[in-house]
Amino acid sequence: MATSNTTHGIHHVTAIAGSAQRNLDFYTRILGLRLVKKTVNFDDPGAYHFYYGDEAGSPGTILTFFPWEHAAEGRAGAGELQETSFRIPQSAIGYWTARLVNHRLERTSRFGETVLTFRDPDGQRLALVGVPGIEAEPAWNNGEVPVENAIRGFHSVSLMLDKTEATGAILTDVFGFREVAKEGNTTRYQVEGTSIGGIVDLQAVGGFLPARLGRGSVHHLAFRAADDAAEMEMVRKLAANHGLRTTEQKNRDYFRSVYFREPGHVLFEIATDIPGFAVDEPADQLGAALKLPAFLEGHRQQIEATLPVLA
Incomplete structure (x- = not known):
């Protein structure tokens, strides 16, 4: 089945x-991302679903959240996306070091790059990676x-797995990545020609306890x-090629x-990638109004009364 675009x-x-x-x-305030969509969890409309990203909500920039007020804390372990990393200009390392000093900040180096690791208020593991020469890229x-210091989309994600070989085979065969480097127990996979969201690191951690999903955990990782x-x-x-079955296709309105x-x-x-986030509100007003899928629109009043009030 052919397609005219081989985006990965x-x-x-x-x-x-x-x-x-x-x-x-x-x-929005500390990390400076744009709220590009304010909607609800289609499967749990009593909870918000926030999408953060660049000005247009471009693929490769979007970090989304289900905010469940009383969610139990997650537990790190094997079988999870362990860390989400964003790209920043190398020249912005000093700015972000000062800005995130109260967020469990640590400075390190991976694959020859300067990395600032930190946590969000729920314990979510995040990182900023300094990338030379991206100062001229557009930013929100x-x-x-x-x-000049703003985030420029995803750099990479890091998965903690008991074994990595079968996952690596899917990345290369299905999703257009190729193995490009190894460092310790981590193998780096990258999509050639994709600078934003083009890297996945697989960390082999055989023997670790399995991860437990909860507050501060990643629910899923989406590929383009x-x-x-x-x-x-x-x-x-x-x-x-891999003996894996997917769910039926689900319409999430924006993809x-x-x-x-x-x-x-x-x-x-x-x-x-299609239709994108401007399908139900103008690009210059993304995230301004609560957007609901058509099947929930008739319940708007009840949903709005249930959701937490936002300042």
Whole structure:
């Protein structure tokens, strides 16, 4: 099944938070991301679903959250996306070191790059990676973070797995990555020509306790498919070459998705680039209003009365 576009890489990462207001404040004010969509969890409309990203909500920039006020804390372990890393200009390392000093900040180096690791208020593991020469790339400027220091989409994600070989085979065969480097027990996979959201690190941690999903955990990792045809070709390859079946396609309004558990037990999603976040509100007003899928619109009054009030 052919497609005219062979787009690959990370589409989005979805995680679990506690307080909706605290989550919103941290990601828009401290990290300076744009709230590109304020909707609800389609399967649990009593909870918000926040999407943060760049100005347009481009694939490869989107970190999303289900804020469940009373969610129990997650436990780190094997079978989870352990850390989400963003790209920043190398020249912004000093700025972010000062800005995040109260967020369990540590400075380290990986694969020859300067990395600042830190936690969000729910314990979510995050990192900023200094990348030389990206100062001229466009960036969202909301007034909280100067544009010259702003985040420029995802750098990478790191998965902790008991074994990595079968997952690596899916990354290369289905999602267009190739193995490019090793460092200790971590193997780096990268999509050639994709600078934003183009890296996945697989960390082999045989013998670790399994992860427990909860507040501060990543719920799933989504990979890009240009359109429905590209997505169905990935579904075919998963079944034919790896013996893995996906769910039926689900309409998430801003993309169309299928889901499956990869061999290391992380929940993977394949999400189409189309139609994007401007499908139900103008690009210059993204995130301004609560948007509901058509099947929930008739329950808007009840849903709005249930959701936490945001300042």
